[in-house]
Amino acid sequence: MRKKKYRDAHHVSPAINVLFNIIAGVFAFICVYPFLFVIVISLTSEESLTKNGYSIFPEKWSFAAYEYIFKAGDQLLHSYGVTILITVLGTLVSLLVISLYAYAISRKNFSYRGFFSFIAFFTMLFNGGLVPTYLVVTQMLHLKDTLWALILPLVMNAFYILILRTFYSTTVPDAIIESAKIDGAGELRAFFTIVVPISLPGIATIGLFATLGYWNDWFNALLYIDNPSLVPLQSMLMRIENSMQFLLTNAQLSSSGQSLELLRTLPQEATRMALVVLATVPIACAYPFFQRYFVQGLTIGAVKE
Amino acid sequence: MKPIKNFIHHLNLNKVFLLMVLPGALWFLFFSYIPMFGAVIAFKDYRIGRDGFLASLMQSEWVGFKNFEYLFSTNDAYIITRNTILYNVVFIILGLVCAVAMAIILSEIVNKRLAKVYQTGMFLPHFLSWVIVGYFTFSFLSVDKGVLNQFLVWIGQDPVSWYSESKYWPYILVFLNLWKGIGYSSVVYLAAIVGIDKTYYEAAMIDGANKWQQIRHITIPSISTLMTILTLLAVGRIFYADFGLFYQIPRDSGPLYSVTNVIDTYVYRGLKVTGDISMSTAAGLYQSFVGFILVMTSNWIVRKFNKENALF
Numbered sequence: 001m002r003k004k005k006y007r008d009a010h011h012v013s014p015a016i017n018v019l020f021n022i023i024a025g026v027f028a029f030i031c032v033y034p035f036l037f038v039i040v041i042s043l044t045s046e047e048s049l050t051k052n053g054y055s056i057f058p059e060k061w062s063f064a065a066y067e068y069i070f071k072a073g074d075q076l077l078h079s080y081g082v083t084i085l086i087t088v089l090g091t092l093v094s095l096l097v098i099s100l101y102a103y104a105i106s107r108k109n110f111s112y113r114g115f116f117s118f119i120a121f122f123t124m125l126f127n128g129g130l131v132p133t134y135l136v137v138t139q140m141l142h143l144k145d146t147l148w149a150l151i152l153p154l155v156m157n158a159f160y161i162l163i164l165r166t167f168y169s170t171t172v173p174d175a176i177i178e179s180a181k182i183d184g185a186g187e188l189r190a191f192f193t194i195v196v197p198i199s200l201p202g203i204a205t206i207g208l209f210a211t212l213g214y215w216n217d218w219f220n221a222l223l224y225i226d227n228p229s230l231v232p233l234q235s236m237l238m239r240i241e242n243s244m245q246f247l248l249t250n251a252q253l254s255s256s257g258q259s260l261e262l263l264r265t266l267p268q269e270a271t272r273m274a275l276v277v278l279a280t281v282p283i284a285c286a287y288p289f290f291q292r293y294f295v296q297g298l299t300i301g302a303v304k305e
Numbered sequence: 306m307k308p309i310k311n312f313i314h315h316l317n318l319n320k321v322f323l324l325m326v327l328p329g330a331l332w333f334l335f336f337s338y339i340p341m342f343g344a345v346i347a348f349k350d351y352r353i354g355r356d357g358f359l360a361s362l363m364q365s366e367w368v369g370f371k372n373f374e375y376l377f378s379t380n381d382a383y384i385i386t387r388n389t390i391l392y393n394v395v396f397i398i399l400g401l402v403c404a405v406a407m408a409i410i411l412s413e414i415v416n417k418r419l420a421k422v423y424q425t426g427m428f429l430p431h432f433l434s435w436v437i438v439g440y441f442t443f444s445f446l447s448v449d450k451g452v453l454n455q456f457l458v459w460i461g462q463d464p465v466s467w468y469s470e471s472k473y474w475p476y477i478l479v480f481l482n483l484w485k486g487i488g489y490s491s492v493v494y495l496a497a498i499v500g501i502d503k504t505y506y507e508a509a510m511i512d513g514a515n516k517w518q519q520i521r522h523i524t525i526p527s528i529s530t531l532m533t534i535l536t537l538l539a540v541g542r543i544f545y546a547d548f549g550l551f552y553q554i555p556r557d558s559g560p561l562y563s564v565t566n567v568i569d570t571y572v573y574r575g576l577k578v579t580g581d582i583s584m585s586t587a588a589g590l591y592q593s594f595v596g597f598i599l600v601m602t603s604n605w606i607v608r609k610f611n612k613e614n615a616l617f
Contacts (some may be wrong), residue, residue, distance in 0.1 A: 024411055028424075100331065120329070123337045128337070128341040132340035132342075140359065152332075203485065216432075217434075287429070
């Protein structure tokens with residue numbers, strides 16, 4: 001009798017366990033379902049869509065949307081290219097700048113560490129707002145309609161600096177750096193040959209945050225990009241959606257020549273969903289392998305020095 | 306002469322470190338501190354001149370608090386403030402309760418491998434942009450092809466024109482916010498729960514505590530610091546709305562503005578649609594200023610109770 005009671009306290013009762021499985025399972029399913037649904041829509045033939053609307057059991061399957069994209073999808077390939085370029089370049093620049101900055105302010109023999117820590121930290125508390133930033137980027141730095149407008153605004157983030165600073169000061173012992181310096185290495189060399197290899201997990205975490213940020217960014221394109229050849233993937237999807245909305249809300253235009261022209265240039269229903277799938281698949285395939293870094297980052301960030 | 310010499314000597318000692326922070330410091334200068342200074346536009350009648358931003362800023366005329374007076378005399382100021390705060394309050398409370406509950410549920414599921422599968426599934430929305438989620442939402446809410454309207458017709462109801470009926474949107478937005486965020490925050494809480502020292506539970510079991518008592522008296526107190534910190538971060542940002550949620554998901558639909566317009570979307574539209582630069586700067590500064598006071602106050606309050614839990 002005692003033994004049974006003891007075992008009961010280890011686990012919830014079987015009935016509760018079933019209930020918990022149902023709650024977690026149903027919620028997980030709700031989280032994944034829309035993505036599966038969009039995949040199915042992208043594989044539905046255009047006639048079935050017009051006739052039955054969106055359905056998880058389409059009347060007729062079709063690869064036409066994907067064939068169309070790979071045959072006529074200049075804009076898509078171009079946008080994919082822009083997204084990949086800003087993601088790779090942006091992540092590298094971001095990592096270099098953040099890791100150097102965080103390292104300097106983690107070192108106790110840097111006389112101005114307090115000042116530079118404050119400069120970073122204060123941006124989390126107060127900011128000038130969207131409009132002055134927009135004016136600086138467009139009228140002072142003249143970055144409108146350049147790739148740099150998609151890269152530079154996302155380079156720094158005070159939160160990442162704090163995470164990495166905490167990571168350095170908890171994982172890299174001062175003694176190692178001191179001994180490297182006794183062996184004649186300068187601060188910079190000590191950083192690249194000793195500190196970076198030790199702190200790779202922390203740097204990788206920030207790298208993943210940055211990669212996701214660049215891949216998913218549409219806001220900077222919304223603000224700064226008008227030139228169609230510089231539009232990244234997410235932003236292209238947004239523009240298609242806006243044009244559709246424009247057609248729907250201006251129904252009286254529908255029969256006019258202008259809107260017929262617009263309608264002809266827009267991809268069809270299944271094709272639009274296929275674009276969504278193609279923009280999401282790389283992330284959906286990669287994140288299960290990297291998810292623990294995303295958790296780690298936040299938990300490190302929540303630890304104070 | 307001596308202080309200057311001392312200063313130069315100091316700079317020389319720190320020159321490698323100064324080089325390391327230089328790119329980042331320049332970034333902060335251009336993307337944070339000049340814009341902060343530029344926020345004085347809110348007190349001016351900004352006119353774009355030919356000589357760039359700073360020159361235009363200097364040349365524009367001072368108007369005192371006129372932009373703010375104008376902003377607060379409209380009904381918009383009330384609506385955007387109300388929407389921003391109310392939505393965030395609901396997001397914070399429901400988000401905290403659901404995330405902690407889900408984390409406890411995940412930690413108590415006997416089959417750990419299944420729990421891991423659920424966890425991975427509910428983490429997916431966190432990695433998707435609001436543009437993508439906007440398409441997902443559209444597949445359910447589309448007037449002629451959407452799943453919800455198919456269902457309504459099937460049970461004999463009239464289809465709803467979702468993107469022009471404002472009364473449903475508070476629920477839709479709250480649902481989507483939870484849908485996107487719970488997976489992530491529950492996994493973070495779960496990481497904290499897994500890290501709790503097992504001997505506490507052993508001791509409690511020997512004292513005869515059942516599972517529910519263990520959860521109440523060990524699990525929840527152990528993660529309360531994390532709960533406070535994450536909530537505090539959210540409370541400090543209660544004046545900031547998630548632009549993507551309020552702009553992408555309702556598809557910028559005019560009839561919905563009364564329930565979807567928040568400070569961030571208002572500022573954006575002021576800048577890009579109506580082009581009223583000084584006014585939207587004023588709205589942005591109002592947001593930053595109140596936001597700053599809120600972070601400082603909430604941190605101060607937490608400090609009074611428990612120094613450990615404060616942010617700074």
